[in-house]
Amino acid sequence: MLRSAAAIVAAAVVLPAPALAAQAFAVTPAPARLTPQKGALRLGAGDAVWIAPGDAEARLAAQWLVDTIAVTRGVRLVVKEGAATAATGGVVLTRGGPEGEGYTLDVSSHRAEIRAKDRAGLFYGAVSLWQLAAPSRGGAPLRVQAVRIDDAPRFAWRGLMLDTARHYRSPQVIKRIIDGMASLKLNTLHWHLTDDQGWRLEIKKYPKLTEHGAWRQPAGAAGLTTSGQAVRYGGVYTQDQAREIVAYAAARNITVVPEIEMPGHAQAAISSYPALGTRPAAEKVMADWGVYPDIFNVDDATFAFLEDVLDEVMAIFPSPYIHVGGDEALKTQWEASPAIQAKIKALGLPDEHALQSYFIQRIEKHLNAKGRRLIGWDEILEGGLAPNATVMSWRGLEGAVAAAKQGHDTVLAPGPVLYFDHRQSTSPDEPPGRGKLSTLKTVYTFDAEPSELTPEQHKHVLGVEATLFSEHIRTDERAVTMLFPRLAALAENAWTPRQDQSWDRFVDRLPATLGRLSDLDLVHDSVPFEPQAAFATPGETIGVQLDTGLQIGQVRYTTDGGEPTPVSPAYKAPLALKPGVELKARTFLDQYPLGRTRAWAVTPETALTRRSQQLARCTENLLLNLEDDGANAMGERGTFMLDILNPCWIWKNVDLTNGARLTVTVGQLPFNFQLGNKLDPLPVRPASRPEGELEVRFGCKGPRLATVPLTEAARNSALTELQVDVPGRGVGDLCFTFASRAIEPMWALYSVRIAPNATR
Template identity: 45%
Template sequence: MKYFSYLLCVMVLVFSACSGNKEKTFSKDEITLIPKPAEMKLNKGSFEFTKETGFVVQGSQQKEIAGLLNAKFKSAAGWEMKILEENPDANFIQFKENKDLKDEAYNLEVKKDKIVIEAGSSSGYIYGVETLRQLLPLELESDEKVGDVAWQIPQLTIKDEPRFKWRGLMLDVSRHFFEKEYVLKTIDRLAFLKMNTLHLHLVDDQGWRIEIKKYPKLTEVGAFRVDQEEKHWDARSDNDPDEKGTYGGFYTQEDIKEIVAYAGKHGIDVVPEIEMPAHVTSAIAAYPELSCAGEPVAVPSGGLWPITDIYCAGKDETFDFLEDVLLEVMELFPSKYIHVGGDEATKTEWEKCEDCQRRIREEGLAGVDELQSYFIQRMEEFISSHDRVLIGWDEILEGGLAPGATVMSWRGTKGGWEASEQGHDVIMTPGSHVYFNFYQGDFDTEPMAFSGFTPLSKVYEFDPVVDSMSTAQKKHVLGGQANLWSEFISTTERSEYMLFPRLAALSEVLWTPEENKDWADFSRRMHVMFKRFDKMNINYAMSAYSVTAESEVDATSGEIKIILKNEFPDSEIRYTLNDENIDESSSVYNEPIQVDSSSLLRAAVFENGKAKGDTLVKDFHFHKAVGAKVTYNPIYNDSYTGVGENTAVNVIRATKNFHDGQWLGWLGEDVEAILELDEKVKVEKVKVGAMENQGSGIYFPVKATAFLSKDGKNYKKAGSVSRDFKVNGAIGLKDFEIEVEPQEAKFIKVKVETYKGLPGKGKAWLFLDEIIVE
């Protein structure tokens, strides 16, 4: 009996060992590549990676590229594929040269017994490997060994190449400094999505981030500022030039060499940006003689506007300095392109500077705009003499464009259109679609950002080519780029949150043929990509799952109609209209919701019985003054009119987005609002809803007082609430509650006092939404 049991066990083991994993046939829905390939044909069957699989390569460069995938297998599977120089009989991956393919193109053929990646360049091989990575199970991204995984991919053929040659991301490491390790991690992720350009914004007013041997004070002084991180970026005070900065950092030249080398192995071109003539207060703090006035300045701790401390265009010493800096920069960066900024220069110092005015006369220039053109053209001549190409923001068009310059169009696409018409190459990076420092979800729940709104679906709508361009103009469009300005981004976790998943959408926009783009299909693939992001430990935003509500009041019935939306097509939205928690049994949203009494709305997207993303919470409070007649003294500012006089009593609450159309605004004025009700009511409490966003000049009121009347003539003070000014780095919403002795009234007068403590900085905005009577 013991012998029979032993024999049975041996037979089972042998059978198991011989059979291996059952060959799988994949469906199209299981192919979730981002960006979507140009051409793909799915075949039956699969290829399985094992510890016996070989990688056939020629030379050290191909071996390095194979190592990108091998490193993943080593972590997740505990083994590496063999590196071979000749093809075995089966079970191998081969790099095969095909010089007929374009620079970044690749062909991928997966059969049962082998995989062949054809390319004419190292980039093509890298993208073929990254495609294999995405075809493999999610567990490949694990940092630890995982068991019971069939490392199978579908048999298929792919013919793929990018739509645009410039597929970029700009990281602003000046406003907030990010360590080298995060830059290297970002390079990995760019390659994963077949992006090919990392634009490093190394210089701005708030920090100089690159070591320049000839000018050590650029980093000794310019790389550090006084720490005011507790304040809103745009509400920080001026610094004393003699006070030593402690907040900041910089990359040594060895750091830069490591970043550039690492990027090269991943097919990424690193483009340095050395700003000029403006956004350089950090440099002038280090070397004041570079400015027109030559007076000491401090590195600013936060927002700076207007930017008047700029390089002097009249001194030859300025150009000597910049040429010295660029020589060191070009030694470190092999990139064909050098970005010089060129944006947002306020030229008031040039207008009164004797050196600048002399330059204007000697060069026969019409004024300071042409002086900026002279400045950029002079730098373009220097850069092109070193076989590089100058890039500047679209302001370099002003006064005349340097002959060999490439324009990066950020103020919409107009600048790119004009530059392409003049025969210049352009890179489209409009704030409307690819500024990733803008909000991507509900302003009330998202981390603080710039006030623009760029959700995932809007990124996917982006196209670098403008319809009105001629055929010749379209050929000058190199591609597009996302920009992540870091004023409100102080950590790498926040940076990741703002980049992902929007970077995935942009990668498809810039890689995939226009006719292959499809938002519904991308959404399907994105659901799976989120799971891969989990395995990759990316702190991505789930904002695309969030529910948004559009509310409007029916003027006749007084009911509120609520329309719920989500970015992803056919999302399952569930909601409640009471104070109950939302779950998989809650009502499914199918049509607009009608509300005619106080209700607390909760809504969320559900997937497989689980809520995804943030739950939307909206309070619709039908208080005693809803629909009352309201008069204001003074009337609200023309820029912030809400929905008119009824704004303060229409139940719909405004959000942290002060452009949402539900705010009434006054600039530097105290406000008196009188509410006339249909009949006398018992009043116990009055609330005044307000916003604070100190960076945008919006401040909470310092006092609110309620007066009650039965006849609209004789008012009696009923109560008030005061609040002392506080530094507030966040955006706040607050109801100022005024407790009153219970009494009847038909008229409620509310006086709201605005904050007036901004000496030398203009007037404060007062923003009000709802005046609630209970």
């Protein structure tokens, strides 16, 4: 629900907190109001954090503060119980003041006092105090600038959806992510526990869900060991592990909302218990990404199964909300089933969409009877919304608007802007993921107040949520990298009053924000801050243009082999460098380095090489940044940017006056994509050889310049270099496609290099 932060502050003339953020008050998300005071508080080892006797909730906040300061600042405070007086120093947590998640923090040279009526406010006051505490040097006392903060969140729901069904995430990394969320005052972890590709949560009454449904064989080369044996891939969370994560989150004021997908996205469950399906499912859990047609039937026995599952889920998760998915439930099996059609007729329903509404409403009645509320993706609107349902809107904001206009609560989670499996920049160095952009700035500036809604309807907007679907996020560390620092932008969007949000001031606080993430062992994606180089056609000199995706800070560079520093030359215009120079560049925000140093050998070869991410695509229907199918299953692999419905790349405006020799690096991928009801979505280009060919054309509809067999590449699941000679044609576009006799494997272009002596 939209909150008015003004209601919690006194009618005093104070500076908005963001205006001071770049000074001593780098609190993220920026508080509603921040008033600087004179002096500073020093906190040393053994100083007390005082709580009222017997206040267990205050103890949780105090202990978090003590532990976090000890780990990240090197000073060990102690929690003490007792009645605080005017003479009490140190830190004091006091009941009273703002309700809900609101708090007041008063820091003087004598003590820091956190006042809040509820547990959440005490915790968030502790978070702000931790952020204000300057790092200690060698165990010296901490210094906290005197300040008064009056604060409360803009939205009640500030969330992250973590998909552990496609790729299992270790409990340890989930806890680290929770630490990061807590440090940014996010309060909802939406845990996606089941999907077509895996069922992760132990259900004692139905053990096959995890004995069978939690495991699959990965597609392609990664699915086989070096000896040719099938790889068993997956993982399970026992109920005890899940309870431990729930408790860990609760101690940090984070509610864990479990998601059990229904009626679609159910292949793993139906494979485990075939009687649940509308038609027989594959015997094994499948490894394709996308949407399988498998869907639960509507027999009473299936509802009994789902109610049993939900009862065990509710015994683990005390969340007031239970997420039931409801998205992308293909109706083809229902349409083809005589039993389902008879059920639709018997219920007096008009179609399969109405049957899904019946399905969701029946589940909602069970949840409501247990004192819980149902939440689902925006498809639950189709066929009629369940009476008490909350809608999570992912297909833009249309679902949220429709729900709010019907008087239902809603959470905004639209893709691609809040889908954190999308790229954070256009750099070839970004990890695998979806191909559209969700940058730090687009997340920060996302407008969470749909203009179509009246002020009264806006009250139904509970808040916002980022999602991390994990089809293309294979490892724990990549998951962390995809989340941070974008979660900081989401947090400020969701917490700080809209009128006080400022991208520039948020950027000014980035050094402190990133430093705290590092303190919590959360490695953020540094690539969007780092310089990217674009090279001009080589001559006596080679032109180099440096840019950063986010346009943050100042790029500084060297050409003598030295490391760039804050006083190195500032990049202001394209450089003209002699071949053979080593160019190094790094981004600085004031004195603080953002990202790593990048280095390039300024040579004709470098200038005339492009990665797939740097080439244009002929179409962008379903754009993905995918890994090669190398045998190094858990290690680093090359990445390809491609439209999987039409793999085709363009290098524009190439001078082919005298022809050229191209070195084209290619790789292969399993076509493991379920795309609705499409069985053969790729426009396969006929090939003359069984293995297929690489085709190079002068313009995508122009004449073919060269055809190279893929015989050698077909024997190599990793990357293969192919040599291609093309004749002279003048200046035009080079278009790269593949011809093959089947969609499997899917061929992809990794890079192209033009031989320097062919461009004169």
